[in-house]
Amino acid sequence: MMVEENNQTEFGTVKIHKESIAAIAALAACEIQGVKAIDKGILAGIFELLGKKRIGAIKVEFDKQGEVLLEIPLVITYGYSIPEVAAKVQENVRNNVEKMTHLYVRDITINVRSIEKI
Amino acid sequence: MRTLGIIFYTVVSVLIGLFMIISAFVLSIPTWQDEAAQLISDFVYVLQETVNYRVALGLSGVLLIFISFSFAQLILARFQREKTIAFHTPSGEVTIALSAIEDLIKHFSFMIPQIKEVKPDVIATRKGSLLVNLRVILKSEANIPELTAQLQEMTKSKIQEVLGLEEEIIIRIHIAKILSHEEKDKRKKDNETEPRHFSIPGYGRV
Numbered sequence: 001m002m003v004e005e006n007n008q009t010e011f012g013t014v015k016i017h018k019e020s021i022a023a024i025a026a027l028a029a030c031e032i033q034g035v036k037a038i039d040k041g042i043l044a045g046i047f048e049l050l051g052k053k054r055i056g057a058i059k060v061e062f063d064k065q066g067e068v069l070l071e072i073p074l075v076i077t078y079g080y081s082i083p084e085v086a087a088k089v090q091e092n093v094r095n096n097v098e099k100m101t102h103l104y105v106r107d108i109t110i111n112v113r114s115i116e117k118i
Numbered sequence: 119m120r121t122l123g124i125i126f127y128t129v130v131s132v133l134i135g136l137f138m139i140i141s142a143f144v145l146s147i148p149t150w151q152d153e154a155a156q157l158i159s160d161f162v163y164v165l166q167e168t169v170n171y172r173v174a175l176g177l178s179g180v181l182l183i184f185i186s187f188s189f190a191q192l193i194l195a196r197f198q199r200e201k202t203i204a205f206h207t208p209s210g211e212v213t214i215a216l217s218a219i220e221d222l223i224k225h226f227s228f229m230i231p232q233i234k235e236v237k238p239d240v241i242a243t244r245k246g247s248l249l250v251n252l253r254v255i256l257k258s259e260a261n262i263p264e265l266t267a268q269l270q271e272m273t274k275s276k277i278q279e280v281l282g283l284e285e286e287i288i289i290r291i292h293i294a295k296i297l298s299h300e301e302k303d304k305r306k307k308d309n310e311t312e313p314r315h316f317s318i319p320g321y322g323r324v
Contacts, residue, residue, distance in 0.1 A: 070210075078225045082214060083205070083282035090209035108210040111202070115221040115280075 016101050018060040025058050025070055028096035032088045034080030039073035039113040067106040068097060074110060078117045086110040127189060130182075203242050203283075214281060216240040223250070226276050230269060232260035234297055247286035248277070255295045266291045 008014075026038050041057035059071035070093065076085055090108045097105050144150045165171050202213040223238040235255040243249055250273060256265070270289045277287055 076218070078222065080280070081282060082280055083207075083212065086212040087207055087209070090207060090212075094209060105209075110210070110212040112212070112214040112218050114215065114218045115225065117225060 016103070021060045021068060021097060021101060022058040024097050024100050025072060025093045028093045029072055029074065029089045032085060032092055034077050034085035035089060036075040036077045036116050039075050041073065063106060067104045069107045070105065071109040071111065073113050075114050075116055076112055078115050082112055086112070126185060203248070216242060219277065219281070222276065222280055223252070223273060226272065227269065230265065230272070232257050232265055233269070247288060248283065250287060250289045252289065252291045253294045254291055255297065256293060257297050260296070262293060
């Protein structure tokens, strides 16, 4: 996650790091009932050992137009409808990322990795 | 990147294969054996004498390992992607790992008290249907036809409810073991023999 998205203002450049967008997406996703956690993936332990902060394993990409593409791996709480939770997460993440960064979110892919009890 | 990786690995594999075939061929001809040995010793000598060649050889090794890991990661990602089911929403795609469906089955199957253990295996077929294989361990008092029907119905309705799937779901149940009374008694005894209270010297029970 080294690339940043630049916004030119009259006073200078505002750079939004991919980590920041991932953090917004993670917080927005966890606000939805039925989301237990963001799946950290198998590399999480290695990243933690290296002292690197890792916002789950959320992937943030920019297309040629500067639009945001997100991929969010989720752990869903047992008993919730996955399509409903996924749709709510997509909506909340889109709203929050667009509101906070003024970037257009083109695509949000949700990967349901596991289902766990509370 | 994936195509590049495949081309790279094909080329490297072909080169290694050719090298081995040629080596075997050359070393099998007596008149060429000396020349081959000389060539190898010259190569080793050049490596020993020139630092740059050694560095180049080492860096090539590092590069090869790095590319191997990238390629393995790509293959694993592809493998993982195939083990999911997906549907589209206006905001993007939602993929559900088949292991997540297995987690779901494990959670709700314990609602049936006669079930001791369930090992689910979920497969997404090419026709678009979902094949669920359940390996079940039962308690002895279970009525198998009733219980399996109940489990099939429950599995189907829960998957449809939680995943919102409209595709066909085929559920196969394999009763792997039925626990006998003896086994149950043995388990009970084992539990009873385990000390439940730890006494601390100098302290009595009230």
